[in-house]
Amino acid sequence: MYQTCRRNGRGTTFIELLIGTTILALILGFVARWFFMQREYQKRLTRISDIQNDFRRSSWEMIQELQMARTIIWPRVNADNSLRSDTKLVFKDFTGRIVSYYHVPGSKEVRRCVIPNGPGDPVVNPVPIGRGIASMSFTATSPTNRVISYCMSTDGVFSLDAVYLINTD
Amino acid sequence: MNRRAVSFVEVIMAMGILAMCMLPVMTMFGSSGRAVLKSQNLAFAIGLAHKISQHLLDTPYELIIDVPLPGSSIADGPDDGFFNPLTNIESTAAGALRITQAQLPELWNFLRKYEFRYSLIVNNVNFAAGDRMKCVGIIITWKEGGKDLLYKLYTYVPDM
Amino acid sequence: MATNERKGIALFLVLGLTAVFVPVLLYLSQTGSSQVRLAMKYHEVHQSESAAIAGVNSGLSRLRGNMTGLQQFTNLLIGEIAYDLTIQPTGTGILTQELYHLFSKCTKGQHTFILMSDAEQMYPDPDPPVTVIPHDTWNTIEPYDINLAADVTSMENLRGQDVLSYEETTNYEKSVSKAAYASELMSKRKRLPTELQGDWANVVAILEKEKLAF
Numbered sequence: 001m002y003q004t005c006r007r008n009g010r011g012t013t014f015i016e017l018l019i020g021t022t023i024l025a026l027i028l029g030f031v032a033r034w035f036f037m038q039r040e041y042q043k044r045l046t047r048i049s050d051i052q053n054d055f056r057r058s059s060w061e062m063i064q065e066l067q068m069a070r071t072i073i074w075p076r077v078n079a080d081n082s083l084r085s086d087t088k089l090v091f092k093d094f095t096g097r098i099v100s101y102y103h104v105p106g107s108k109e110v111r112r113c114v115i116p117n118g119p120g121d122p123v124v125n126p127v128p129i130g131r132g133i134a135s136m137s138f139t140a141t142s143p144t145n146r147v148i149s150y151c152m153s154t155d156g157v158f159s160l161d162a163v164y165l166i167n168t169d
Numbered sequence: 170m171n172r173r174a175v176s177f178v179e180v181i182m183a184m185g186i187l188a189m190c191m192l193p194v195m196t197m198f199g200s201s202g203r204a205v206l207k208s209q210n211l212a213f214a215i216g217l218a219h220k221i222s223q224h225l226l227d228t229p230y231e232l233i234i235d236v237p238l239p240g241s242s243i244a245d246g247p248d249d250g251f252f253n254p255l256t257n258i259e260s261t262a263a264g265a266l267r268i269t270q271a272q273l274p275e276l277w278n279f280l281r282k283y284e285f286r287y288s289l290i291v292n293n294v295n296f297a298a299g300d301r302m303k304c305v306g307i308i309i310t311w312k313e314g315g316k317d318l319l320y321k322l323y324t325y326v327p328d329m
Numbered sequence: 330m331a332t333n334e335r336k337g338i339a340l341f342l343v344l345g346l347t348a349v350f351v352p353v354l355l356y357l358s359q360t361g362s363s364q365v366r367l368a369m370k371y372h373e374v375h376q377s378e379s380a381a382i383a384g385v386n387s388g389l390s391r392l393r394g395n396m397t398g399l400q401q402f403t404n405l406l407i408g409e410i411a412y413d414l415t416i417q418p419t420g421t422g423i424l425t426q427e428l429y430h431l432f433s434k435c436t437k438g439q440h441t442f443i444l445m446s447d448a449e450q451m452y453p454d455p456d457p458p459v460t461v462i463p464h465d466t467w468n469t470i471e472p473y474d475i476n477l478a479a480d481v482t483s484m485e486n487l488r489g490q491d492v493l494s495y496e497e498t499t500n501y502e503k504s505v506s507k508a509a510y511a512s513e514l515m516s517k518r519k520r521l522p523t524e525l526q527g528d529w530a531n532v533v534a535i536l537e538k539e540k541l542a543f
Binding site for chain 2: 027031045048049052055056059078079080082083084085086137139141142144146147149151153156157158159160161162163164
């Protein structure tokens, strides 16, 4: 006994399903690829933004204090008057205390230490003045010891700047 | 006819609409990236101009002269007291590093990519009889996406 | 599928897409523009600082030209940036030099930068330019009014505290011998961060050599 199967358009054929699935898979593949590419791109942008913010913040903190400082103690130009660089800076601040900014490569930080110019213990700031700085150098360029240049870099992002000390000792 | 399924044409139309909705998103990614790049280069140019202004305050008065546009290149530039030489971890001039491809390749690449240059416009100003002062306009120029960009900073340098 | 069901699903899809895309678009548009805003703020900060320093230099130049008495200038221009300058006499020194407080202020956008300096104007002998000695220049980013007596007093007090601390330090330096001074500084070496210990002896040698003596 045969039952006639009447086509009434209620189902999907296998071919249609196959074609639809293939098209969907292709589209999803393109979208997923594009999504992951953009995610990496956005991560890179966010990283660059964060680095810029870190540079700006630490630059401004250092500039404000250094401008009013009295003299650069370290680094000093070489005996032949050529420039000299170091990863630390030591200077006398406005009140005559000895202050140092120094780079800690392991934690990518620039920290500040105040050394009393007389009796008393050195005190390191609990909060670093710069974060996320992979490399930092301070350069003495003048025998007057009144200008200090610095260069910061992280992941191909750079910051070059300098400060002139307005006061004298 | 009792149609209970979605036809192929409807699916294609829906995907077309989805693609149109994705277009502004894709454009937005590009423009936010350009804005971050622009702000990175602007912040770098601000630092360069500030650096020059600080060095000028320690430069002998007579040596402060014009550097006319299009300006002096910072990468592969001459020894100018502002940028070259840049660092030196040794105790003699032999260890001084300049911004060249051989000595500071990463920084050189960045500066060459955007063609950062600086120029100085020097004018005499007079606030008082017998006193000498120069007004120096510091101009940093660079290229971004085929466009020439510029940042300006002014400073007074007294004759000390 | 009934027409109403299909419309319902379509509406749900549209709402779902909108709920996803609109926040994504907003977020993306803000990432770039926030960085540009921060860069512009940095630009304002540097411009105001440069203009304030230029203001102090222009004030000192005026004093070198033998300008005397209270002077208040507003909206002086350096390039396109405006700054205010106040030169306020504060008395006469033991060498009959005129003593002044110099205030230079620049406000750009949300940022203010003020410099305050002492200046000693010597007697013109016989004509300008006279010798002017500036010292103890101090900065603040608080939005004081440099022509308002109360704000000027606040700045003088804050700066005065720092100047007093400086005097205490210099008095100590002058009171000890070079050997004692160097010994005191070297004794701190072990308590310094490791990054500073290596070159501390060189730093102490420089400080000892340049110790204030009188």
